[in-house]
Amino acid sequence: MEAAVTEKTRTYLAHPKLGNRPSKEYTEFRFFCPRATHVYLELFDTYLQDDGKRFLMNLNGGGVWQLTLKGNHYGKYYGYRIQAPEHLANFEHTDHLVADPFGLFVTARNNPLQYAKTLILEPDTFDWEGDTFVAPEDYRDLIIYEAHLKDLTAHPSAGAVQPGGYNGLAGVADRGGLAHLKNLGVNALELLPLQKFPFFEPAHNEPISEGVLNTWNYYGRNYWGYMTSFFFAPETIFASDGSTEPDAVIGSSPVAIREFKEMVKALHKQGISVIMDVVYNHTSQYDINPLKYIDKEYFYRLNPDGSYRSESGCGNDLKTESPVARQLIVESLKYWMREFHIDGFRFDLANLIDRKTADLIRSEALKINPNVILIAEPWGGGYDPNGFSAMNWAAWNDQIRNGVKGSDPVGAKGFIFGSWHHDTSREALENFLAGTLWDGPNGRFAKSGHSVNYLESHDGYTLGDFIRIAYDNTRQYTPVTDTDSYTRLSKFELRSAKLAALFLFTAQGIPLLHAGQEWARAKIIEKTDVNDPHAGLPDHNSYEKDNSTNYLDYNQISLNQSLFDYYKGLISLRKSSPALRRSDPDDIDFTEYYDALFITCIIRGKSTGDKYDYLIAMNANREYEQELHLPEGIWEIMVSDQEARDTALLRMSGMVRLTPLSGVVARKLRS
Template sequence: MVRIESYEKQPPLLKEVTVTLHYHRYDNDYEGWNLWVWLEGEAGQMAEFSGEDSYGKTAVFSIQSTEEIKRVGFIIRKSTAENDWAGKRFDDRFITSFDSSGQAEVWLMQGMERIYENLNDVMVFPGIISAKIDKWDEISVLTNLSFDWEHDNLNVSLDGAEVKNIRVEKDHAGSDLANRLIIKTKNRLSLTKNYQVNISHFGYCDVTFGDIMRTKKFDQTFEYNGFLGAQYSPDHTLFSFWSPSAQQAEIKLFMNDEVFLYKMQQAERGAWQIDLPGNWEGAHYVYRVRIGKEWRETQDPYAKAVSVNGLRSAVVDLQHTNPVSWKPFKRTLESPVDAVIYEMHIRDATIHQDSGSFSKGKYLGLAEEGTVTEHGFSTGLDYLSELGVTHIQLLPIYDYWTVDETKLDQPQYNWGYDPKHFNAPEGSYSTDPYNPALRIKELKTLIQAIHDRGMSVIMDVVYNHVYDVSRSPFHQLVPGYYFRYTRSGKLSNGTGVGNDTASERAMMRRFIVDSLVHWATEYQIDGFRFDLMGIHDVETMNAARKALNDIDPAIIMLGEGWDLQTSLPDHLKANQFQADQMTGVAHFNDALRDHLKGNTFSKQDSGFINGSLGMRYHLLQGVSAGMKVPYDRKTFISPEQVVNYAEAHDNHTLWDKLCFTTPNASMSDHKRMHRLATSIILLSQGVPFLHAGQEFMRTKFGVENSYRSPDEINQLDWHRREEFNQTINFVKGLIELRRTHAAFRMRTKQDIIDCMHFHPTDERLIAYDLMAKEGSYERFTVIHNAHGTPVKFHLESEGPWHILSDGIHASSKPLSISRSDMIEVSRYSTYVLALPFRSEKVRE
């Protein structure tokens, strides 16, 4: 890297500055007001407002120092004959911008803390920002400028209800200023009646909904079951959105270089609609709503198509987005335990220089057929089909915030866990993000390509938060409804990213279910992985499961059932401790993950495969999916609820974890430990999950969370696919073994209890039998050896034993046959032996 030094001319050192400060008071009362000014570390002095102009009063003062002056502090204060500090406006403020001669000029407004450096920027007049019903007998009123309730002689009235009393909430402890007052009414307020607040100097404001919208009564009053979104036909398009908070609504459409603005009509239960005649295909649109005195402009939260960077919603004829090859896909999955899930990022899959893809990093790049490396090794979907995985889980493919689709020629990367539009595809994976319909068609082309190879698609969905609450269409249309808040009024933050959506509210729950149905039907998505699922509530997850069952019970639901500290009662959270209340919803098994390789949040912590003792009991829980050896607190009731994994897109890859925890181990032992961990995942009861590249020991060079790291860190290294081809064949053999023999994917808890039997072993060894109910084998014996040396294991009979895995090779058919009752299991390896049924023994 070449460092470019900057030799720009440095500004002069200032030891004397002169400030001109303009002050405007909307009440025209300047009596006794003056400035207290100072330099840091030096005594302060008073400065008078001695001048006047069309803006208001002015004060001009100069300050000198023996040191460089970087900023000047000031306070506007009220002085009386008895007390120089009878009052003040705000706390310490600072002027920091001076020209080369030390001059500064600023403008201040009564009730505003902001310091303006340009008069043209000061466009503020007293006004009411909002008036909201927070309680059944309270309206909270917010003004844009602060006021002194005791001295400004404000008159307050309320149309539509009788006022009982008014109280003021001060800006700061000990301050005279306030910009919020609470109107308490004599009688209970109505959700369907119109109210208006009037304040002298500040004008009027229609009353809308505040905290009251987070009550059951609000949902009962305004829950809406009608159509939402844009419903296109060649003759007309129906537009509809939900906003009980709005007093007026409009739709602004952009088409053929023209802009059209139409008023929308209020429908029942807070919905707004307009049915526009004509063919609006290709039009872009936004909604405009007036809430209180403020007009807001935003996209359609139900938009199924969006413009570049999701700035506007778009009208598309979805029938025109189907590729020529588009056809219905018959899902044949009988149980989630039959799945082998492979998690992958669209860009990672093909961006490598030797991926063999033409459209690298795009939907179409992954959809390409016959892609190979320079040396002829398969890549892309052909490779995954050969590997034997059943479901490709795609990291977020909905439209997200943090990749600028107008600058795709510049290096950009993100995983996509920053939702913008939940129902429209991401544009950066399209060959033309400016074309709303094309990104839909190209994503469908990829899905069809996956289906054509006999594999299914799981979509990573992130309904638990939004990237930016203030700019979210949810918040713009119904501020305060779609998110959880703490008792202090702040956004709940169980997600750790600043906000939690409120799935327990009727219209958020409806949105999640509607969105899932859209993806499952329009795109034929075969499963959904819920990011931070523990934020959601049990009822919502069950509603989602029911809706997807109505489409096809073979659609998989899995998620992160972590116990997160959100503003929701514990017993309602959709986490692992309520798994027994969510039939058909699977949870990532972090217990097996952490006891297998060490705590995922600690670089140095190790587990069963890399040196720690005391892990055996936890591994018995893991390999039995908590069915034979139950978890203490988790409430899994079926193996289909348990997703077993060793690594995923976030945190360190398994290979990097081994490098941190066993730095002195040989490359050979690292490979063996890695294969051991992967084999435990693939042979355990429950649903196996692989991270892309895990089968060729993917590294991210020690980067833990690479969500915005460059391609060099995140890309699937197809050269490594060539280098580790033997291990790929081992994983391929394990997948084939699992998919061939039903004993490795038992359907019920009782089956596992009856047919899985553990052998007594030491802490570094796991051994168990699986009794088969069908097929050519009577039983399987699985041995996981985490010793750094070979171990001899005594079998219950002389066989003949068919060896299906020797830690380096694996197959559904015998690698070799042993007639001994003793087997030597190599260090850090998994052996699988099968005992044929008696009829098979006779043939031997």
């Protein structure tokens, strides 16, 4: 039976229970493919079986094909064969098997095409031991650590028994992984994408499409994972049976599911929330992605000539407004929450997700966890942190990033270098400290709990490399010959790094730091057998490098130990003080000085129930020290230019001198 090809094709409604529904007696398959003339389900006993048994499916209306097979099919694999009219507009034909986009687990090969097959899972028997969500009620209590899973334990310095994967983070490690997170004191881990993606991309100088060669990816890898193929399925390359060998079969058993859950449970036992970085603005580009072959016109935004739109810059923007695409997004998020106890999500290029879908994401997620963490990267096809705040989402705050650090280490430096980023003023910096609120300069948020404050992320230079290049521009193009010498910060580099940390952890909102930021990690492109002409240089886009360019070398901490201790102390101080986390603008008073690079404020602790009032002062002048006259009374100095603690460094009254590029935090018991 042929599905009608009409305008209705573009507006098919969502359908319940797409995917497979197995039992010991029978398995039901439901597959949305509205413009196919025939769909065959092909069933395999093993992944390596070339030819399976084919069954013609029935079209039951609404574009959904259905088949029920009697018997127990647990542990078997399947995919779909799609037939459609040859000259159907905006439809990509394929002879390949198409895996189920609603499948919960796929087995694949380390190949750009992946050759995925969907596994029919047995009922789950995992023992959560009473585990549940651990996200705080107030977003402002979060201290987020962004990291790639493998980076946390892959380097030998981590001391992990099972390095590089789910078990590495959940299990024993001397210095890295969970041990490091506990030592630092963060309470949320934001992991780069872990939904199933193709780890392998076309090799360098190999064809990507007709007339297009891969001239940019020397490694032929997609290490970061921002090319999702299957939204319900966990990435298997990080499981104990995973492999990075070319053409190896990965996910030959569903062990990745159990190990992923063990990882979440281990983090939750330490009070650490788990946030997944998810990519719903586009899909994988080079593999046999099922959505491309189910119905390109339905699932993707297209140009008038039928080519894929690419406002994401990634080749194929998902049409999130299509009802079944919306269903795929929302149902997969709910599945990750219910099945894997995920506390929250960071949405890559979230501005490309239509607002109806974004609203539905929030309303449905809140039904499962009233404290669910939803964070937007508020750009992609536009820029709208204000809009996400209006919908009660949090969002990454690039305003504070640019104002404090700058947007370019050579031509657009920020406050920590004694400079003004082109669109930043002293009043804007004060507003950043108050929460980057709508009614202030450069304001983007209705309330501070929506502002995710960051100075470093996976994108761009590390903060440490940004600072190094800012002080010596030649480092941008001079290969590093001595990594330790390069990593060790100079006196003024260290001052800028500490000033950045002080601003980050005293600003109202949600602080986020990227892995290694706490010791000014250097990310130098490793010299390997890959002919990368940039080897030895600082890396600002390491998405394709599965090597020590990305892996965290914990031995480097000792090179900048005082900076690491400073971060650790600031985190501890922030956690101890409601006023430093939850104050409203009415609680904060700024004092204006003749030098705009000298910023001070008093935060009154009464409304937050804090025992103390706080004084924060930052001198970003590179040449002159500043004199700070403390208000009347005895003040405890908690942060100086050298140390940061949650207990007093000293008690004093009178005047404090701030050296160039330094700051201080003091507190006094409320009367």
